[in-house]
Amino acid sequence: MQAVYECETGNYHTFCPISCVAWLYQKIEDSFFLVIGTKTCGYFLQNAMGVMIFAEPRYAMAELEEGDISAKLNPFEELKGLCEQVKKDRNPSVIVWIGTCTTEIIKMDLEGIAQQVESALGIPIVVARANGLDYAFTQGEDQVLAAMARRCPTDPVAEEKKERAGLKTFLPFGKKEKEEPPKPAHAPLVLFGSLIDPVVNQLTLELQKQGITVSGWLPAPRFGELPPLTRDTYVVGVNPFLARTASVLSRTLQCKLITAPFPIGPDGTRAWIEAICQALGVEPMGLAEREAKIWESLAPDLAFLNGKSVFFMGDNLLEISLARFLIRCGMKVQEVGIPYLDRRYQGAEIELLERTCAEMGHPAVRIVEKPDNYYQLQRIRELSPDLVITGMAHANPLEARGYNTKWSVEFTFSQIHGFTNSHDVLRLVRKPLDRNNALNALGWEKLIQEV
Amino acid sequence: MKLAYWMYAGPAHIGTLRIASSFKNVQAIMHAPLGDDYFNVMRSMLERERNFTPVTTSVVDRKVLGRGSQDKVVDNIVRKDKEDSPDLIILTPTCTSSILQEDLQNFVARAQLSSDAAVMLADVNHYRVNELQAADRTLAQVIAFYLEKQVSLPGRTSTPSVNILGSTTLGFHNDHDIKELQKLFTDLGITVNVVAPKGCSVPDLVNLPRAWFNVAPYREIGPLAAQYLQEKYDQPYVDITPMGVVETARFIRRIQQILAEQGHIVDYEPYIRHQTYEVSQLAWFSRSIDCQNLQGKRVVVFGDTTHAAAMTKILAREMNVTVVFAGTFCKYDEQWLQQEIGQYCEEVIATDDHTRIGDMIARAEPAAIFGTQMERHIGKRLDIPCGVISAPIHIQNFPVGYRPFLGYEGTNHIADLVYNSFTLGMEDHMLEVFSGHDTKEVVTKTLTAAGELDWDAAANKELGKVPGFVRSKVKRNTEKYARDQNLSRITLEVMYAAKEAAGA
Incomplete structure (x- = not known):
């Protein structure tokens, strides 16, 4: 069942890609993120993301002022000064510069300046261009990981001997003797994508059950623990928005990229593990049973969701994977809006989506790239979906008009990966329906004045 | 470039959009890259707004950047005109797109040719003014835009x-x-x-x-x-x-x-009297025995100029509270603030540097803070209560119940806010007994300074009797005294001596 593609190139709303700072600074514990942008960027992080951490945050704005814009000030001197201060105040192991729309427009040579500042201050500086001119929301993470991939050691043997002399002094645990893990029977495997620690452990264990050892994650919890990458390393993504990281890993660094559906939902997780097993030449064991067991535990949710319709307005690029899982759950997907679709990196996921549609007797899925929110609202009115998964700007107004809504960002921030968290995905999907079912008895259907 | 962790006011376009989205049947077009349009999120989430925010982004992406955005912006204005039949469409860039230095005035003129709605460009400098200044200017601009088109104007109403x-x-x-x-x-x-x-x-x-x-x-x-x-x-x-x-x-x-x-x-005097004595509870609140202890309490006030000035006057003049310093983040309005409240507080400051305010608060050790959400967090860290009296707004500043700050009902709300921000009444006496007040120096960096001082059993027991909310302060004072006296063991005697020393 081939999906129907459309590119509306419309006016749509998603969060700015600099929002990745909010979760990445927590993930990489010894990092400091410096967003080089305007007041508009800073106010976004503080206000709309609501993530400004008041006590000693590990990220800040390098706020561009009039003198910076008109090139009256020397950006090297300015950035060097700020980074010196950051180094003094917070002493991070790495400073990640986040380039924004403004640094793009004024053509600030961030990479060039970073090299100079790095050698002047002796602290690694990673540059990621997470601007809204080229990217949407979660793609910010893609930019950071793509930049960080280039900092991974490329020769694991030499690496452990040298401990990267230049960085040694900055790594608090640099001198600690590393326990030598037993060498796996297969080629090294590195997973990329930022997930919170419990989920990292869950996926690592899930692979261990198949006799597969994960040699590292990108990002690592500490900058000094980035996994070695060589031509023999297999890499696989856990998130669908990491196309550029995948391309840097496979093309620039010549790693072997495993293209797989993403580990969201029992179906996706199984397909993901199978693809990894296949690439590494490992015979999967008991996967079908494991999947069946999870489905069994989801039975009450499935009975509830079966036949209900869902409309994705498009926000975080998780849409295709979620749509595929929900179709497998028996839901009807009316539209999958998505800011950007990399058909190569998401190829296996799209294939699984189409196969799922065929098997579930679901009509071809309509995928709308760069949707136009105004036209989407008209389609929502026509289709009356049971659930709309949408960005924050439209949730309250839709809810007031009697539509059940769920914030798409909740899927970005919740644990949704792997077998273990499949239930959590469905819980998110059910919550608005359950809540509104409970309130419906009151008869308050539309909470706006009809025009 | 400056290092910024926190902003007291948003960028200019937020101000313009606040005005545009306030009017009925006015649409705004933002000429901006993806992600700059979070105003819609703020409006829909913070204010729990039920209607779609009448702001549409004409997305500036790499392609638009390459060939110029004129057609796209004009198309989007004309399209919005057809879709929603607004009375007025306001075009605004953001900090980002304003650098492109496009002739937006010309876009507006072109769009006007094919639109039924009036079209205007919000005229603000995105690098020189903040949200509040931009809002003030946009409001005046819209009003002038309509009035100056009129040939004849209506006369005054017959009654006031x-x-x-x-x-x-x-x-x-x-x-x-x-x-x-x-x-x-x-x-x-x-x-x-x-x-x-x-x-x-x-x-x-x-x-x-x-x-x-x-x-x-x-x-x-x-x-x-x-x-x-x-x-x-x-x-x-x-x-x-x-x-x-x-x-x-x-x-x-x-x-x-x-x-x-x-x-x-x-003659409004009878009305004023009636409201002051019978409707507003603030006058009586200040006179009630419960609030006697407000006298001489040291507080800090910080916010926008309106609220910082008004709150300082209320605290100092109507409640006899000591305002150690009062300040505003509207730096451009320092002179006015000085003039208004110079006589009511020890120091007036204007800064948008929250770390400076944080340090000043830490040094002043006030009994309470009246500030923004930022000062509330500073207070949390220092264990000083804070009443929020000013923007930048937060979802908590949209209470569902009726909580005005202005007028006579506003005075009641303010009285509650002040009351709830202090420890008063008998609680306050416990503080007095153990000299909780007026610790002007920070003893150690940590709040509890457990360190090498040894509390003996009796002193420890005594400390345990001190109510939880003042215990750490009493402990700190006592330890500070002990350190000054080179005492390493804290006994009951030392505790009381510390109290006496602080009282002296």
Whole structure:
């Protein structure tokens, strides 16, 4: 069942890609993120993301002022000064510069300046261009990981001997003797994508059950623990928005990229593990049973969701994977809006989506790239979906008009990966329906004045 | 470039959009890259707004950047005109797109040719003014835009009438304030002619000159429009913020004077008296025995100029509280603030550097803070209570219940806020007994300074009897004293000596 593609190139709303700072600074514990942008960027992080951490945050704005814009000030001197201060105040192991729309427009040579500042201050500086001119929301993470991939050691043997002399002094645990893990029977495997620690452990264990050892994650919890990458390393993504990281890993660094559906939902997780097993030449064991067991535990949710319709307005690029899982759950997907679709990196996921549609007797899925929110609202009115998964700007107004809504960002921030968290995905999907079912008895259907 | 962790006011386009989205049936087009349009999120989430925010982003992406955005912006304006039939479409860039230095005025002129709606460009410098200044300017600009098109204007109403300027979306307790003002004018027998911008249709702006006078209760948003109307239509305006019993009375007396100047003689004194003695509880609150201990309490005030000034006056004048310093993040308005409250506090400052404020608060060790959400967090860290009195707004500043800051009902809300921010009554005596007050130096960096000092069993037991909310302060004071005296063991004697030393 081939999906129907459309590119509306419309006016749509998603969060700015600099929002990745909010979760990445927590993930990489010894990092400091410096967003080089305007007041508009800073106010976004503080206000709309609501993530400004008041006590000693590990990220800040390098706020561009009039003198910076008109090139009256020397950006090297300015950035060097700020980074010196950051180094003094917070002493991070790495400073990640986040380039924004403004640094793009004024053509600030961030990479060039970073090299100079790095050698002047002796602290690694990673540059990621997470601007809204080229990217949407979660793609910010893609930019950071793509930049960080280039900092991974490329020769694991030499690496452990040298401990990267230049960085040694900055790594608090640099001198600690590393326990030598037993060498796996297969080629090294590195997973990329930022997930919170419990989920990292869950996926690592899930692979261990198949006799597969994960040699590292990108990002690592500490900058000094980035996994070695060589031509023999297999890499696989856990998130669908990491196309550029995948391309840097496979093309620039010549790693072997495993293209797989993403580990969201029992179906996706199984397909993901199978693809990894296949690439590494490992015979999967008991996967079908494991999947069946999870489905069994989801039975009450499935009975509830079966036949209900869902409309994705498009926000975080998780849409295709979620749509595929929900179709497998028996839901009807009316539209999958998505800011950007990399058909190569998401190829296996799209294939699984189409196969799922065929098997579930679901009509071809309509995928709308760069949707136009105004036209989407008209389609929502026509289709009356049971659930709309949408960005924050439209949730309250839709809810007031009697539509059940769920914030798409909740899927970005919740644990949704792997077998273990499949239930959590469905819980998110059910919550608005359950809540509104409970309130419906009151008869308050539309909470706006009809025009 | 400057290192920024926290901003007290947003960028200019937020101010423009606050005005645009306040009016009825006005659409805004943002010429901006993806992600700059979070105003829609703020409006829909913070204010729990039920309607779609009338702001559409004409997305600037790499392609648009390459070939110029003129067609796209014009198309989007014309499209919005067809889709929603607005009265007015306001175009605004953001900090980012304003660097492109495109001729937006020309885009607007072109779009106007194919639109039924009026089209205008919000004229602000995105690197020189902040959200509040931009909002003030945009409001005046929209008003002038409509009035200057008029050939003849309506005359004044036959009975006293007023326009209220400065009602906005995403304002601090703004809806409740405006409601309270409307009630006040009803009480005063004055008809409310136009309330703008929030809830006002732009075609109704031509009725503005009908009113006898204008009020602009907020120093940040409204005064430019009021000045314009005074210059152009000879309409006097009141720029007193009716916050607190004294200032509300001054506000009403000023109105009485304005009405008299226009031949309408009224005596509002009985009304003021009635409100002060019987309706507002603030005057009585300040006199009640419970609040005797407010006297001489040391507090810090920080916020926008309107709220910082008003709150300082209330605390100092109406409650006899000592304001150690009062400040505003509206740096451009320092002089006015100095003039207004210089006599009511020990120091007036204007800065938008939150670390400086944080350090000043830590040094001052006030009994309470009245500030923004930022100061609330500073207070949390230092264990000092904080009442939030000013934007930047937060979802907590949109209470579902009625909580105005202006007018007589506002005084009651403020009294509650002050009361709940202090430890008063008998609680306060416990503090007195153990000299909780006036620790001017920070003893150690950590709040509990457990360190090498040894509390003996009796002293420890005594400390245990001190109520939890002051225990750490008593402990700190005692330890500071012990350190000064080179004592390593804290006994009951040392505790009481510390109390005496602090009292001396």
